[in-house]
Amino acid sequence: MEEPRRAAARPHTGRRRNEAAREAVLTATMDLLRASGEELTVDRIARAAGVGKQTIYRWWPTKGAVVAEAMAESATAAVGLPDTGTLRGDLAAFFRASFAVLQDQGMVRLLGEVVTGAQREAAVADVLHEFTARRRAALGALLQRAAERGDLRAGADPAVLVDLGYGFLWYRLLVGHAPLDDAAADALADHLTAAATA
Amino acid sequence: MEEPRRAAARPHTGRRRNEAAREAVLTATMDLLRASGEELTVDRIARAAGVGKQTIYRWWPTKGAVVAEAMAESATAAVGLPDTGTLRGDLAAFFRASFAVLQDQGMVRLLGEVVTGAQREAAVADVLHEFTARRRAALGALLQRAAERGDLRAGADPAVLVDLGYGFLWYRLLVGHAPLDDAAADALADHLTAAATA
């Protein structure tokens, strides 16, 4: 039995995407953000990565998209799911780890750029949505475990609790009026636990 | 022949600052943000306000400063301090009013622009700091009243509670994954009350 056209027979011709270039771009982006002195510019990213500008625009629609992907790559890996046995302990560990990532000034600028870019570029907003959704899911899983242990009070809504936790993080990150250190993580964990349990 | 000292008698020559122009600029800024289709540009603000560009730069140092002042003017007025007799009621009323302001799409873009601008302009950051500090003070006063009624649990930290509340608001505002409606305000009030009381 013949297919009318074996499209799969030749799925691709021509040179393939250069993975090294992709990584060089994302790395250069992070480096420039960390170097901090200058504005982040597509030309500068290209020059720092040793890459043509068109290679950037071939794979990312916009500078914001590059930044967004750099964020998604470097911020995701960091935080795993702790298991200390208690909700408060888990939350404290989770937020301590989350805040630790933000000690890198480059990371703070990165997140700022993304939240900024998301306000005007749909592509960036998409990446931000996906990224934050994954982070919320992680925190949600932590709460889910508590729920299974019967630790959550009747009216507690995990979605609200998650937004409280990450809201606290982003609010302090963007406004910068108060630190995101271990003490803050512990205080956050404490109050979130109070909100979640009877 | 007159002395220059006469200046006191006639303290000002030439056309005075046109208050109407100032208002036209801020209004035009909000309108353009609401119209939403295009980027916010100084040229566009000037044209929409029927004002010369120089008139804008005579009174504000940068575009960000204009946006920041527009925010400070239109977002502050709105929310007063409710007094329903219970912490949960007060919080629910406070956040319902706060969220109501954000139903205006222009206001959302405005706050987004400010948070964005604050990441790169110190002047904008200052206005954002001051603005958010005032809002936190308002919420703090509300909690203070509860504390005086003896409604707060021992370990509750008003500063953390305030950041939880406003963090929730800003997080949903910027990420946009969930609504900021009356139900959200009630849920927020409920969880915040749980975190604050025994």
Next chain:
Amino acid sequence: MEEPRRAAARPHTGRRRNEAAREAVLTATMDLLRASGEELTVDRIARAAGVGKQTIYRWWPTKGAVVAEAMAESATAAVGLPDTGTLRGDLAAFFRASFAVLQDQGMVRLLGEVVTGAQREAAVADVLHEFTARRRAALGALLQRAAERGDLRAGADPAVLVDLGYGFLWYRLLVGHAPLDDAAADALADHLTAAATA
């Protein structure tokens, strides 16, 4: 009797065109062409002229148009109408002067760029047309004087003679197989005289 709108009442507001900038651009263009080492680039013109790129694009549609205007300005002035009493003498003087202008290497590159640009940009073609028309008119006037003296043979067509003369010039200029010096001017004058007279 009222006009419906006195448009002429306010023919212009705002800053006027900066004549110094215009000249700086044209001068810088000629200088860069003479310097010769590098390609002629809008960015380079702007930098050399101490001018923003937008200022160039505000007044000229294209790089070619700038080059074309630079040509029109610097090549026109040079050649006046000689009057030696004889056609051969007039032609020799005219072409000696015309060829002299082309000893400047910058001028040669300039004309080459214009003829090049005219092949693909209508705006450049227009300037080239006007420029060459003016030059042909000058040579035509010279022939006209000879005609009035009765020096032209019956079948001689001034338009053809003019195209022969300028064709010789451009052909050697663009192909570069033979020089454009005084001897060439004299030989050209001689043969043109032979073609024009009995």
Next chain:
Amino acid sequence: MEEPRRAAARPHTGRRRNEAAREAVLTATMDLLRASGEELTVDRIARAAGVGKQTIYRWWPTKGAVVAEAMAESATAAVGLPDTGTLRGDLAAFFRASFAVLQDQGMVRLLGEVVTGAQREAAVADVLHEFTARRRAALGALLQRAAERGDLRAGADPAVLVDLGYGFLWYRLLVGHAPLDDAAADALADHLTAAATA
């Protein structure tokens, strides 16, 4: 044990040059020039010829070289040496044939591109030099025959006459202010004859 010198013994292995590709490239170049709407681009030539870009660059050093070869192929063949018995007749026939080739708009653009390219690429200039030299030699041969018949006046310089003739052609071709039709050929022949004879 064999020396590398053995390479001479077996000068070639592998696939041979595809002659069809060479012709497709030159044909596509002419076609695109005739189609005229868009700029001539190597990518477009490759696509139109159904050929990979590398195949073009394997056989020609630059785009200009392709264009130059296309010119050399299509413009040379056309014009032979007429023999009408008189100089005027020979010249008229020669230029009528030469001008006829230029009725093809593609040919005009082609020559324009070559003259253009010659201004900046030595390789193209070389081809142009050789091509024009051959054409001049053809016209020179025609004049030589007249000289042998004793038809040329004493002071007539064949090199100048040739440049006058081809200058006329190229000048009208590039500036485009007047046609290159049979009447023009006849007028050119007439004036050139007058310049060459007593």
Next chain:
DNA sequence: CCCTAAACGAGACGGTACGTCCGGTCTTAAT
């Protein structure tokens, strides 16, 4: 009949220039 080398179509790559857009400053004539 297989093996090796070169040519092929496709298309990604580094680099450079283009022409546009915007921020913030300066100039003009009018009020």
Next chain:
DNA sequence: ATTAAGACCGGACGTACCGTCTCGTTTAGGG
């Protein structure tokens, strides 16, 4: 002196094109 209009410098943006560099495929000797 202040205004509306708008030109100015600087510099980032996103696109286009050049000539080079892989890919995997195809073609042709030589063994």
